[in-house]
Amino acid sequence: MNTTDIFNFLKPKNELENQGVEMENHPYIPDELWVKCPICKNPVLSADLNENKKVCPKCGYHFRIAARQRISMTVDEGSFEEFDADMTSVNVIDFPDYTRKLKNAKINSGENESVITGLAKIGGYQVVLGVMNSQFMMGSMGRVTGEKITRAFEYATVHSLPVVIFTVSGGARMQEGILSLMQMAKTSGAVKRHSNAGLLYITVLTDPTTGGVTASFAMEGDIILSEPKALIAFAGPRVIEQTIRQKLPKDFQSAEFLLEKGFIDAVVPRSEMRDTLTKILRLHSGEIIQEEDESDERI
Amino acid sequence: MSAFDSVTAARANDRPTAVDYITKIFGDSFIEFHGDRRYADDKAVIGGIAELCGKAVTVIGLEKGRNLKERMDRNFGSAHPEGYRKALRLMKQAEKFRRPVICFVDTSGAYCGIGAEERGQGQAIAENLMEMMTLETPILSIFIGEGGSGGALALAVADEVWMLENAIYSVISPEGCASILWKDSSKTAEASECLKLTSQDLFKLGVIERIIREPKNLDSNMFESLKNLISQTFDKLGAADTAILLEKRYNRFRKY
Numbered sequence: 001m002n003t004t005d006i007f008n009f010l011k012p013k014n015e016l017e018n019q020g021v022e023m024e025n026h027p028y029i030p031d032e033l034w035v036k037c038p039i040c041k042n043p044v045l046s047a048d049l050n051e052n053k054k055v056c057p058k059c060g061y062h063f064r065i066a067a068r069q070r071i072s073m074t075v076d077e078g079s080f081e082e083f084d085a086d087m088t089s090v091n092v093i094d095f096p097d098y099t100r101k102l103k104n105a106k107i108n109s110g111e112n113e114s115v116i117t118g119l120a121k122i123g124g125y126q127v128v129l130g131v132m133n134s135q136f137m138m139g140s141m142g143r144v145t146g147e148k149i150t151r152a153f154e155y156a157t158v159h160s161l162p163v164v165i166f167t168v169s170g171g172a173r174m175q176e177g178i179l180s181l182m183q184m185a186k187t188s189g190a191v192k193r194h195s196n197a198g199l200l201y202i203t204v205l206t207d208p209t210t211g212g213v214t215a216s217f218a219m220e221g222d223i224i225l226s227e228p229k230a231l232i233a234f235a236g237p238r239v240i241e242q243t244i245r246q247k248l249p250k251d252f253q254s255a256e257f258l259l260e261k262g263f264i265d266a267v268v269p270r271s272e273m274r275d276t277l278t279k280i281l282r283l284h285s286g287e288i289i290q291e292e293d294e295s296d297e298r299i
Numbered sequence: 300m301s302a303f304d305s306v307t308a309a310r311a312n313d314r315p316t317a318v319d320y321i322t323k324i325f326g327d328s329f330i331e332f333h334g335d336r337r338y339a340d341d342k343a344v345i346g347g348i349a350e351l352c353g354k355a356v357t358v359i360g361l362e363k364g365r366n367l368k369e370r371m372d373r374n375f376g377s378a379h380p381e382g383y384r385k386a387l388r389l390m391k392q393a394e395k396f397r398r399p400v401i402c403f404v405d406t407s408g409a410y411c412g413i414g415a416e417e418r419g420q421g422q423a424i425a426e427n428l429m430e431m432m433t434l435e436t437p438i439l440s441i442f443i444g445e446g447g448s449g450g451a452l453a454l455a456v457a458d459e460v461w462m463l464e465n466a467i468y469s470v471i472s473p474e475g476c477a478s479i480l481w482k483d484s485s486k487t488a489e490a491s492e493c494l495k496l497t498s499q500d501l502f503k504l505g506v507i508e509r510i511i512r513e514p515k516n517l518d519s520n521m522f523e524s525l526k527n528l529i530s531q532t533f534d535k536l537g538a539a540d541t542a543i544l545l546e547k548r549y550n551r552f553r554k555y
Contacts, residue, residue, distance in 0.1 A: 012508035055416070055490075065498050093495045093504075096480065143555065172470050173450070174479065177495045178506050181448060181470040182555035185456050188428035189549050196433065212301060212470075213407075215449040220429055234421035235411035243411045 039063050053270045060268055062227050064207060067116045067133035070166055074274055075129065079121035080104040084151060089113045089144045091175070099136065100176035110137035113144045114169070122164065123278025125285060128156040130165040132213075138170035145173070146183025149217060153190035153201075158173070163283060164198035167218040170236075171211020184216035189218045192255055201286045202277065203266065205255065210236050223280060224264045225273075226255035232264070300465075302491035305498070306473055308465035310407075311445045316376075317345055317360025317403040320443060323390040323522035324529070325349035329358060332387060338418060342373045342383030348387045348398070352530040357393035359454060360403035360516050361388045365456070376445075377410035380423035383453050387427050388436055399437040399533045401452040403424070407472065409450030424453040431456035432552070435546055437536035439529060441511070442466040442498075458536050462498040468506070469496035505554070 034043045040059035049056070053073055054063040071080055090100045090104075114136040116287060120129040130152050133138045149165070156163045172180040192199060203221030207230035214234050218224075226232060227296045233253040241248060251257050266277045282288065308314070321329050328350035335339040346359040358364070363376030370376075386402075409420055431438060436455040446468030462468065477483055477490040495501070498510045509528075510533045514521055536544060 077477065095493055116318070146555070174471050174476055174494075176470075177493075178468060178470055178501060178504065179555050181452055182506065182552060184425075184449060184452060185428050185432070185552040186555055188456075189432040189552055192429045192432050193549070195429075212449055215424040215453075216428055219419075219425040232414060232421075234409065234424070235416065240411050240413065240416065244413065248413070252413070253376040261417055261419070263422055293359075 002184060004016065055270050060228065062229065064134050064168070064170060066135055066167075067111065067131040070131050070206075071116065071120070071129070073270070074131075074166075074277070075120040075122055076124065079223070080118050082116060082118040082217040083155070084117065084148050087144050087148060089142050090174070091167070092143065092179060093175075093177045094174040095177065097098045097145065102175050105135075105137045112138050114139045114141065114146050114173075115145045117148045119161075122274065122281060125278065126161055127281065128152050128159075128161050128163045130163070132166060132168045134168045134208075137173065139168045139213070140170050140171045141180055141183050142173040142176045143160070143179055146180075146186050147240035149183075150190040153187070155171055156199060157190075157194045157197050158269050159198070160199060162202065162284060163194060163216065163223075164202045164204065164277060166204045166206055167209045167213055168206045169211065169213035169218075170217070171213060181212065183208055184212050187217045188220060191217050195220075195222070200281075202267075202280060204273065204277075206230050208233070208236075210234070212282065225268050225276065226258065226264050227273075228255060228269055230265050231256045233259050301488065302494075302497050302500075303473070303488040304487045305465045305467055306487065306491050308471070308497070309467045311462045314444055315379055315407055316365055317362040318365065319444065320441075320522070320525075321345070321349070321358055321360060322518065325351065325356075325358065325463060333383045333397065333446050335388055337384055338381045338521065339379075340535045341379050341385055343376050343378040343410070344382035344385050346385060351526070351533070353403075354530075354533070354546035355396070355397055355398045356533070357389055357400045358512060359389055359400065360401075361406040361451070361454060363405055374410060376406040377408060378406065378450060379410050379412075379415045380418040380420050383409070383423040383427050386454055387430055390431065390438075394434050396534070397436060398440070399537060401529060401533075402438070402440040402452050402457065404442045404446050404451050405466075406447050406450050407445050408447030409453070427453040428456050435541050435545070437533055438548075439532055439536070441525075441529075442468055442507075444514045456548075456552065458506040458544065459532060460506065461511055462501065462507050463511045464498055464513040466498060468501055469494050 037041050037056040039061040042058045054065045111133055115130055115132045117130045130149055150241045201221045202223045203218055205226040210217050231253055237248050255267045259267055317342050331347040333370040345362045349358050355441050362373050364370035364373040440455040440457040440460045441463040444466055448470055473490040474484045477486040500509045
């Protein structure tokens with residue numbers, strides 16, 4: 001192998017750029033031996049990167065990861081039971097090229113939709129989990145995405161379980177027209193019922209979370225966490241720059257920016273996410289309430 | 300009439316705006332209230348209370364302005380987060396005093412700018428969607444011009460949604476859609492067709508309950524019959540038990 005092969009640096013996948021949803025210039029991780037960190041530009045051994053939960057060991061950049069990887073690094077081993085795995089989208093308003101894009105998205109991501117939902121345990125606590133996938137049409141929200149999220153909340157409401165959702169999304173899926181917009185209302189209704197039942201909902205925003213997902217269930221959590229440096233926006237930076245015709249400040253719409261403005265509870269590095277979720281789940285669990293009850297009796 | 304003709308008609312400068320509807324339907328009974336009690340008063344959203352056929356109602360509208368000065372003043376009907384929060388405040392007030400809510404929707408979309416993002420545009424819209432779903436009073440939304448995406452939906456989680464014949468309602472502007480699909484924002488006519496954004500398309504898709512026919516020049520007869528329709532609809536919605544009303548509202552959106 002010559003050196004140019006070894007340093008075959010990251011290129012965004014062309015298929016993904018063509019999917020009609022805004023792509024940012026952040027690369028996916030290919031299977032090469034070395035990858036170049038897009039932030040600090042240092043070459044990193046793929047093996048080291050995997051070992052480090054796909055966080056650059058040199059600068060801490062959190063690479064985007066596929067939903068299945070996210071699930072395996074978050075839940076207790078073997079605890080995940082998927083819901084609605086076979087549910088797939090159809091070209092309901094006969095939108096040009098959508099059928100082909102859906103097919104490509106399935107091939108590229110190896111998934112049927114932009115979200116995976118199911119039952120899981122995190123640190124021993126039973127939750128309903130939803131993890132969005134940027135590799136499926138940039139995590140855009142179509143009817144099936146909305147349906148799976150709604151069913152997840154409805155299941156959690158019936159079974160009195162907390163919900164944890166990892167978001168990543170370019171927003172509503174244009175190719176499904178108004179019906180994609182309706183998913184914002186549909187999911188919000190399910191979140192609200194879950195909330196009214198006194199149950200816990202934690203959102204974890206990951207890079208990028210934008211548009212219709214930001215303007216619905218992503219921002220509706222009781223507790224909203226984010227990975228470092230994630231782009232969190234309603235309108236993406238390019239849209240704003242076109243509207244106001246000026247360049248945006250460097251860290252505008254980063255997780256840290258939202259933290260400062262008061263819109264998220266905490267920025268949590270990937271390495272600490274599982275422990276942080278476990279702590280929060282424990283403090284909302286039956287164990288804690290029982291302890292309080294006992295202390296009441298003692299008094 | 301093509302989809303693009305509807306887009307053009309929905310955006311026409313001489314088209315009646317929310318203020319016109321409020322004036323013609325509620326006359327002098329309308330009292331305007333201001334502010335979100337958190338940050339500011341967003342003039343893209345007009346709201347207050349009024350009398351409708353002997354009963355009190357809460358009225359909220361996305362207002363574009365009727366001349367250049369007004370349009371500048373009202374940010375062309377594109378609300379900031381404080382506009383959506385003002386609307387929600389008035390809806391909560393309506394819930395408290397048990398009066399129905401009518402929303403007139405006319406916006407190209409929620410505003411995209413630095414201040415809007417800093418103050419949580421996404422969070423403000425999300426909160427409206429959640430809170431409107433369980434607001435314990437009837438809600439009716441009428442699209443009178445443009446219905447631009449989440450910025451329109453934030454006033455349209457309602458028991459019934461009606462559209463003027465030539466109003467539009469879409470997840471993305473035809474220009475935005477064309478530039479993504481064909482890298483050419485001038486192909487708005489083709490994009491308008493693809494998006495299924497006309498009142499007829501949306502009626503067929505089950506997204507709206509009623510299309511309001513538009514006579515030439517939208518004369519006073521139309522406003523008079525609209526007023527009666529709104530009043531009858533509130534009587535019908537108000538007669539239902541609140542739990543049933545909310546169950547129906549949930550299922551209205553659950554089906555999509």
